[in-house]
Amino acid sequence: MSSQKFDPKEIQNSKRIYKSATPKYTIDWYIKWIASVFVLAGMSIRGVDGFQFYDLIFSIIGVTLWTVVAAIWKDRALLLLNGVGVMFLIRNLIQSI
Numbered sequence: 001m002s003s004q005k006f007d008p009k010e011i012q013n014s015k016r017i018y019k020s021a022t023p024k025y026t027i028d029w030y031i032k033w034i035a036s037v038f039v040l041a042g043m044s045i046r047g048v049d050g051f052q053f054y055d056l057i058f059s060i061i062g063v064t065l066w067t068v069v070a071a072i073w074k075d076r077a078l079l080l081l082n083g084v085g086v087m088f089l090i091r092n093l094i095q096s097i
Helices: 008-013 027-045 052-073 076-096
Strands: none
Touching (some): 027 052
16 A cells, blocks of 8 residues: 555546545444444354354344444435344344343
8 A cells, every 4th residue: 555645636636546435434334334343254154064043143133233324424225224124134143142
């Protein structure tokens, strides 16, 4: 990664300089990364005998946080996906108890 500084006008007009589409260090930025860690933690133990409960808990937390991010972004597709996902995960949790 280059530590070279670019002029703001150069960045705005360049097609070769990478520009992030989402702002960094905002509340939604922190929530989405925390949510992603929880989803990945759940996925990493999925299918391991004896850890199904923890998989469900981690997944519920991660998908719920992604639903919060979707609401902040006003992204209906993400709201639908994660909202329904939370319901499925909670149903599975209730059935497993």
